[in-house]
Amino acid sequence: MDWSYEEKLKRAIEQTPDFERSEGRFDIPTVSVRQEGNKTVLENASTVADELNRDVERVITYLQNELGTGVELDGGRALFVGSFRSDRVQQHINDYAENDVLCSQCELPDTRIETHQGEEIIRCTACGAQTPT
Numbered sequence: 001m002d003w004s005y006e007e008k009l010k011r012a013i014e015q016t017p018d019f020e021r022s023e024g025r026f027d028i029p030t031v032s033v034r035q036e037g038n039k040t041v042l043e044n045a046s047t048v049a050d051e052l053n054r055d056v057e058r059v060i061t062y063l064q065n066e067l068g069t070g071v072e073l074d075g076g077r078a079l080f081v082g083s084f085r086s087d088r089v090q091q092h093i094n095d096y097a098e099n100d101v102l103c104s105q106c107e108l109p110d111t112r113i114e115t116h117q118g119e120e121i122i123r124c125t126a127c128g129a130q131t132p133t
């Protein structure tokens with residue numbers, strides 16, 4: 001058995017634990033929140049969304065519904081009307097990750113949103129589970 005270099009390389013890569021995130025517990029991103037006048041600014045909205053592997057609009061819309069207020073995006077920041085404590089915003093992000101990011105079967109964050117026949121589903125690329133959003 002004489003594997004080509006590419007074959008060996010491929011096997012080596014496959015055997016290397018991929019990235020920490022898939023192996024260990026997923027770290028839910030930490031929100032950076034501050035008050036600005038009558039608004040609550042989520043300073044790192046786009047970073048949080050990136051780490052959750054979701055569109056920032058989707059994450060922000062979720063927060064807006066949970067907080068029951070209006071929101072606007074300003075670059076990578078999200079501005080919510082009203083005063084909200086950072087631990088409250090963090091709690092909603094934790095819930096969001098739980099509901100919309102982590103696979104309900106294997107609990108890995110390797111999921112993506114797909115639409116099948118008009119229905120949104122969360123498809124897990126790790127275990128193949130499909131769950132409604």
Ligand SMILES: [Zn+2]
Nearest residue numbers: 103106124127
């Ligand atoms: Zn899964």
